Amino acid sequence: MKEIKVNLTVHCEGLSCPLPVMKTKQAMETVRPGDVIEVVATDRGSIADLKGWAQRTGHQYIGLREEEGRYRHYLRRALPEEEKQEQQFPDTADCEELKEALSREDVRVLDVREPAEYAFGHIPGARNIPLGDLDDRLEELDPSRTWYVICRTGQRSDLACRQLAEKGLRVKNVVPGMIAWDGPIEQDF
Amino acid sequence: MAEKKKRVAIIASSGSVETAYKVLNIASAAAAMEAEAAVFFTFDGLRIIHRQGIHQLAPGAGKEDLKDRLARSGVPSIPELLDLAKSSGVRLIGCQMTMDLMGIEPSDLIDGVEIGGAATFLDYAFDAEVTLSF
Structure with missing residues (x-):
């Protein structure tokens, strides 16, 4: 699978709800607005959860790739209102x-x-x-x-x-x- | 988001291991979704934040296989989840009345717990969009 360039990869393999969401939130706080993070999870629930989380928190859910039981989520940190x-x-x-x-x-x-x-x-x-x-x-x-x-x-x-x-x-x-x-x-x- | 934070109020009145998971998962997820979250531990629920009790949480009747399943599943332990909840800003409130009744001292509870009565919880819960009781 072709690699996608990201600013940070968060490993959530083997972790169950609510950890993928919590680790995503923590990671998002460490990158700059506009940066993209990749979240690698094995929890099926992360598909719905991370989309819902992004919608609620205002971050952009870019997309999902699945490979061999791994879900790779791509999310982009929102820009603060004043930058718009x-x-x-x-x-x-x-x-x-x-x-x-x-x-x-x-x-x-x-x-x-x-x-x-x-x-x-x-x-x-x-x-x-x-x-x-x-x-x-x-x-x-x-x-x-x-x-x-x-x-x-x-x-x-x-x-x-x-x-x-x-x-x-x-x-x-x-x-x-x-x-x-x-x-x-x-x-x- | 600029809008006011959502607020989630949870009551934990049972001390089974599944209650502990339900309560801490939802509270932590709420914090991750940038909501305020507080859990009021009352009656048996107080075991979840009790220094000794926390290590003796048992599954409810008829759910004895839960312990094995949890051990195999990679789900975090209750002490780990409590640490996560606290570090993400979840308020943990121990019920003063239950403590008086059972002779539990504040020092018997884990660190980072507030103590209050029904009014403390209600003062917070009046403005909550989501209220849950387990």
Whole structure:
């Protein structure tokens, strides 16, 4: 099974309810907002419990992979309210517009979510560079193309667009983002 | 989340090993879900937080096989669960009236336990969204 890059892995093998939830909570408090953790559990109840826990606490449940009696859960720590700002980048496109643009030769898609989010479902052909890595990986973006930048809700892609436009790239922020995308989806595993 | 914390109030009035698990699992899970949780230990339930009693918890009648099953299952022990509950902020309240009745001193109870009466529990439980009794 292909590895998914995460900030922290929490081992809950052999542990029963309520320990997977409690260890997840403790681990989540040690990572930064926006970071992704992987929780490896053997408790079947963890499937429903961790989803419920994430919904209640406001963290993002990204997805689940099952292998040989192990459940690998991926969760992303929520950002505090004050970090959620108005979207400021003026040049935006909605998902319908992006679907039409995909047939154009000069258009590329940049997905700035975390690798785990990308792995669980992305637009086919989209390039994945998490927002935090953008500065170091600028040279991967062909400046002769128009880049449609997407994340989950349009927040991170807004920051990315501002960053990239400053470097002279042609960018559009896709709003609201993957939560509204109903076109084709590709998974990495 | 910015909204007010949910509140869970639990009464433990039986001292069987399954009661201890039910009470501590739910209280700990509530704390993990960022709710406030408090357990009021009264009558036989007081055994769960009693220094000696905690090591002598027995399954209820007809559930004698539970001890073996628990030992085989990898479920944490009751003292471990109590530590987890305390470290995640669960309030443990011993019933003063039961203590007086049974001649139990505060020093007989495990560390980190509050002592109070029915009003202490009710003062907390009046504002609880979830109230459970075991």
